[in-house]
Amino acid sequence: MDNSIKTDFVSEEDALTPLEEQNRLLRRNLEVSQESLEKIETIKTYIKWQKIWSTVQTLIILAPIIAGFLYLPSFIRQYVDHILK
Secondary structure, three states: OOHHHHHHOOOHHHHOOHHHHHHHHHHHHHHHHHHHHHHHHHHHHHHHHHHHHHHHHHHHHHHHHHHHHHHHHHHHHHHHHHHHO
């Protein structure tokens, strides 16, 4: 039986030595890790902007309320004094 026929049926992964297979797997692992890091950086940036926007929204809501509590009593007092006179 001819060995060349036998190697035709051997898959590429089976033909690799354990060291070659390990190197191939390590390279693949590095590629996947790099892709994951890129996606994680995108997610971190998104989360950072969401935190900033959440703070801005809170300030937009709270600033008029706080200003109202500070200035409204004096306006009401002036209005009531004006009506009672």
